[in-house]
Amino acid sequence: MADLRILLTDKTIARLPTPKDGWYLVRDTELKGFFVVVGKRKRTFTVQGDLRQDGKRASSIRVAIGGTDEISTRSARATAKEYLALISRGQHPKDEKGSPRTSQTETAGNKTAATLRGVTLKEAWQRYLDAHLVRKGRSELTIEGYRDHVERIFVDWLDTPLQELASDPARVAKRHDEITNENGPYMANGSMRTLRAVYNHASKTNKSLPSDNPADAIDWNEEKRRDTGMGTSDLEGWFAELAAIENPVRREFHLFTLLSGCRPAALQEIQPSHIDFRRRIVHIPKPKGGVKRAFDIPLSREMILCLIRAIRFSRQMYPSNGGDWLFPGDSASGHLAEGKEDRATLSKWGNDLRQSFRTIATAAGVSEFDAKLLMNHAIPGVNAGYITRHKLLENHLRCQQQAISSAVFAGLGTSLTEHQRLRGWLGRGASRRATLDAPINSSDCVAGKQVTIRPAA
Incomplete structure (x- = not known):
């Protein structure tokens, strides 16, 4: 045979x-x-x-x-x-x-099998996880992304020595092709970036590894920047979709994502104690990049009203954990853990809204530099080290934030008064009722003082 x-x-x-x-x-x-x-x-x-x-x-x-x-x-x-x-x-x-x-029985000139096989992918990954990701304070979401690549995509390679992969780069290139066919081009590129990072980290303490990274042998898939942001002309239809969402906590979450331009994963973990209504800021303790990238978001009038409504709805719908999280949910963590919606119900959510924020900021006349500061982007160039962000926060950046929020609501046109659901949710009377119905307790203010927020005129 x-x-x-x-x-x-x-x-x-x-x-x-x-x-x-x-x-x-x-x-x-x-x-x-x-x-x-x-x-x-x-x-x-x-x-x-x-x-x-x-x-x-x-x-x-x-x-x-x-x-x-x-x-x-x-x-x-x-x-x-x-x-x-x-x-x-x-x-x-x-x-x-x-x-x-x-x-x-290891002796000179007779190395053991364990020594000769070298560090495996599993061993290198564990060290990369402990010594690099955890020690440098990377977020749980970031760590889970790396873990998914190593422990799911490369599960059958966990016991494979890195030396073996380095000596057979064609094998790595073939796997990239297979992942592309099975999981798509973005997952294929992302998993190979993880493999490259783990190998580079392992090579620092394992000098026997070849200097050529096996991931360098692949032909990277072309990745196009997702162009899914909205302009001001798209907002009227999107707000009508958002107003139809029955869960008011999720509704306010999506609105605040648009108004702040913040990453959804970071917003999900906001606590009432992170809001300082007196200074009109909200603190983001664990953004992408970990705690060292923590920053404050200046609040416009529309953003303040959004947060007040969120506090009211959270405590009504989730009395057990509404006081712990600004956007609570039924997840094990107690806060909203999944920001996805059916596209037929809400056409734009998540990072679509982050792109929309950046697009509307440009239309509102906000400079690229100020938009980067508001979104907590890294500022390239040597001059970045001379910018003191918190000195710009409570005056200049808040004015820029207000300009963006004003542009967002200006995009609604007359629908804010003509659309019944929108009027009941965001109309003048609704905003005033939201303010009066949601007293701000001392636990809601970092400064520890009760304050009164006047609705937008």
């Missing part, structure tokens, strides 16, 4: 036909040199590779790992990787007695 090539798993091996005479090979499509010898009575995991001396091929050897009825395919694959790594370095995986070499 001719040799076969399949992805070896316990299930696929069990389904292989038994030959009437002799034996045949079934090679693994994932790990070169790893295969199963299928005979009439037994099926054996085996590896084959070229022993090299002084960089030249000395001989080709075949080494049995164990029967398929003795060990699982996953364990056999891990052992095969160790054996192949030893073979590639000119060392037979088993001693003269046919026993596997163990990590207990």
Whole structure:
């Protein structure tokens, strides 16, 4: 029977036909040199590779790992990787007695299999997680993104030595193509950026790793900036959609996302204690980049009314945790954890609104520099270090914020008075009732004083 090539798993091996005479090979499509010898009575995991001396091929050897009825395919694959790594370095995986070499007999000139295999992706990822992401205060959302790439996309590579990936960059390029087909171009590029970062971090403490990063071998997918922001002419229709959303907490969340231009993930974790109504700011403690990037958002009149309504609705709908979170929800964390909506219900949400903020800011005459400060973007150039943001916050930046909010509501035109739901939600009388119905407790102010917020005229 001719040799076969399949992805070896316990299930696929069990389904292989038994030959009437002799034996045949079934090679693994994932790990070169790893295969199963299928005979009439037994099926054996085996590896084959070229022993090299002084960089030249000395001989080709075949080494049995164990029967398929003795060990699982996953364990056999891990052992095969160790054996192949030893073979590639000119060392037979088993001693003269046919026993596997163990990590207990390391001597000069006879390195152990554990030493030779080098750091695995799993080990490198754990160190990158602890020493880089956690230590530098990266947000949970950022960490989860990296974890998804490593532990889901590259789950079958966790026990693979980085040395093995570096020596076979074509394998990495092939995986990028596979991820592109299965998960899309953005996920493929993102997961490979994670692999590149983990490898670069590991190479700092593992000088035996090649300097060439295996991720450099891939042909990156073209990524187009998502052009999903709204202009002022689009706002009337979007507000009509937003007014129809039944959950008022989610409604205020989306509105505040548009008015602030802040990342939705950061807004989800706002607490009432982060709001200082007297100074007219809200503190964002854990934005993208971690606590070291914490910043304050100046509040326009429309943003203040939005927050007051959110406080009122939160305490009415979620009495148990409405006092802990500005935008509470039914999630395990107690706050709103999912900002997605059905596009048929609300056409723009999430980062669409962040792009809309930036677009409307330009239409309102706000400079690019001021818009970057309001959105907490990094300011390029040497002059950035001389800008003291908090000195601009309570006067200049608040005026710019008010200009943007005014442009947003100006985009509603006459619909604010003609559209019944909009009038009931955002009309003059509704805003005044929201203010009067939502007394600001001392716990709502960082300054610790009760204040009165007058509705916009």
